[in-house]
Amino acid sequence: MRSFLTGLAAFAVTFLLAHFVVLSALPGQIMSKVRERMADSGIPLHSWTMSPRMTPQTQTVVRPSPDLAYAICLIDVSEGPVELSVPAWPEYGSLSIFEADTDNVYAGSVDARAEGATGMRRVIVALEGQDLDEYGEAEQVIVSKPEALALIRRLAPSQAAYEAAAALIPASRCAPL
């Protein structure tokens, strides 16, 4: 009986330990693999890259929206802050930033119709402790790990709208300061 209880206690302790260690590690692992896959497919660090129009054949992440035009920038702030600037869009659009553990730590509208909209949204991404005093005008997003990912979503249900979104990439910036 005592042996059974000992085994049961060992099972309970290691079960809980393994459950929470694996569960906590999964988001970071998934994000890391997606990042590797993006890098392998030719998406460079610190450069906005337009995703192809979303179809079953072009999808690379789960649950893409086929009505949106996506642009991605892989970020690494270990060497210093990174600046993002994104031109406005005449319909729904957003700039979002995701941490290495998948949390969406920033979302800002790039819809030209939104209240207070400007022609360009400018955001600085940095680690805690990095000096941002000289970049006072831009919005600032502090991430807890150096690797992050930025995403532009623009409503583009047609090929023409997708091409108009793609034409804004040269005027967009994702680069170390």
Add this chain to the structure above:
Amino acid sequence: MRILPLLIGGVLGLAAGAASAFFAAGMIGSGASVGDQIDVNGWKSDWTIGSTSANPWTRARIARHGLLALTKEEAVYFTTNMDSDGNRLSEDCTYEVSGGDMPGQWWSITLYDAQSYLPLNKDNALSFDQTKAASSGAEDAWSFTVAATDPETGNWVSSQAGGDFDMTLRIYRPTPDLIADPEGVLPTPGVKRLACGGDA
């Protein structure tokens, strides 16, 4: 001899703990839903999606089934895998999905397979959205057919190669009312099963 039960219990515990974490995250099987905090007539969501306040189970499920999801202030996601009578959605059946204007800036409904990907077909009929509702002149009373083959008339979202599928309603820039009281404010789309298999 206390070491043997300790060892057996420990090894079994590690294996079961890891397996249960994979299951909870939706890595094993297809049972994981997007969230379970909010359920409005079978359309489920979770307001902590994407946020730092998400619990470990929600964060892991979203990483697997909804990576790069936005927080609720920017977008809310409602997913259903059932018709309005509670039957599992299936590629073998035909459905009519209908609804009205949604409380947000822009919305869409997209069909995904059990692995959370767009179904592998070339029908070019992946989603229905506010733009299509407006262009058909019925933004407040729209409907579309979900079927594996083109119904030839009306709006269509293809379920071909979808298997046991689900549908995600996205509402971008949702109204504060919707966030405060989803059960009272969301006009959930109806999902009516019309026919299955040879019944048509």
